[in-house]
Amino acid sequence: MAKAYERIADELRDAIRAGQLGPGDRLPAETDLAARHRRSVPTVREALRLLQDEGLIEKQHGRGTFVRKPRTRVLRTNLRHQWEKNRAREPEQERLRTGATEHATGLQVNDLVFHASYGEAKADKSLAEAFGVAEGTTLVERVYRTRYAVETAPFALVSSYLIRDMVAENPDLLDETKEPWPGGTQSQLLTLGIELDRIEERVTAHPPTPEEAEELELPPGTSVIVLRKISYDTDNRAVEISDVTLPGDRTEMLFTTHLERW
Template sequence: MNEEGPVEEGHGRDTAVRGPRTPAVRDNLRHQWEKDRARAPRDERAETGATERDTGLDTDDLVFHARYREITASEDLAAAFGVPEGTLLLERVYRTGRAGAQVPLSLVTSYLVRDMVASNPDLLDEAKEPWPGGTQNQLYTVGIEVDRVEERVTARPPTPGEARELDLPAGVSVLLLRKTYRDVHDRVVNVSDVTMPADRTELLFVTRLERW
């Protein structure tokens, strides 16, 4: 689950005003967990989501906003998807925060190739969010099975806008996650950019080795 537009309140205000900060642990096992749920009945998918899994919060503890718009692929996004510059994309901006806190957990922007998902008009409608089962179920509705998820993490100082929206203390960096979904035909079917506050985000990677 995920707030529309930037939070405009001043940077550095007391957390008693903004509400509690919520730590999150992102591990790579979440992707199989999401895929396992992608074909589950709607009621089962609606019970919880990846944010609840990462934070330990319940769905009722969270406030979610989504904003969609159509854009043309920049050089960076065209290269990421392997499509020509100018290809029509669906940009989806997500903000999820803890109820009572004005600071979102992270800043998420997700991209889909519009023609790849347009056969299901619901996927073009922000009013259908939050979508039970998330992106993997959305792709499943148009016949796309995710084969693997590639994640690249970097870090840098925040921009002034990011520092305001995430209410970052001075000196705290942001973690940048570029997440790429590839389907069983090796096509890039989703690209997401996630900006996370480094002072309350933990990245956990578990590598399972097959037994001899």
């Protein structure tokens, strides 16, 4: 015989999947569900927790339990990399007109980039390995959030790293007041004579840590996508690394691979 809380959860899940309970609808109160199934309230709460962990429902203290609405998805595509590379050689005036984020996500200029912090950091083991330098090497670090204007929750947390000694020739790159860099990183790297050859992106997913949940305003029942982007120049050196944390329930990534013709 199935457990009581599973039976309650199954009944509600079926109702949601069948559309008897649509997005935004309120579920019966916990006391009602308990009475209907002749179970205690904690048992009902156990059932609701299952559905919450699956991302199907959302609880609102004092108001009730609701079927979750799908959130607006943001598309992130690797076509942006070639676009940014082309853009890097355009006149500065043209570059200032449009930001890279809008193009990458398909959204308009309502997007905002908040510059949160800028400074130096020492390479930890993972960064040192990726850059191919010694642990403890000094890096330039930028940390920022990307936010969709009509919502409060950011849709990306980004930490971006450069090797300080490599970029020291251009003082603008070390000058905090020059933020945000007009034309993006590729344009700035060009001032150092650096041309990018390829970009590697590693993607994993996991449930959010409490810190990630708070920063991305993630409700229980969502996942986090972690992306590490490594840019290599034409000498095959790793010149820039970005760690990006994305909310899984509102991010869609599109990678296009072009194949050589026969």
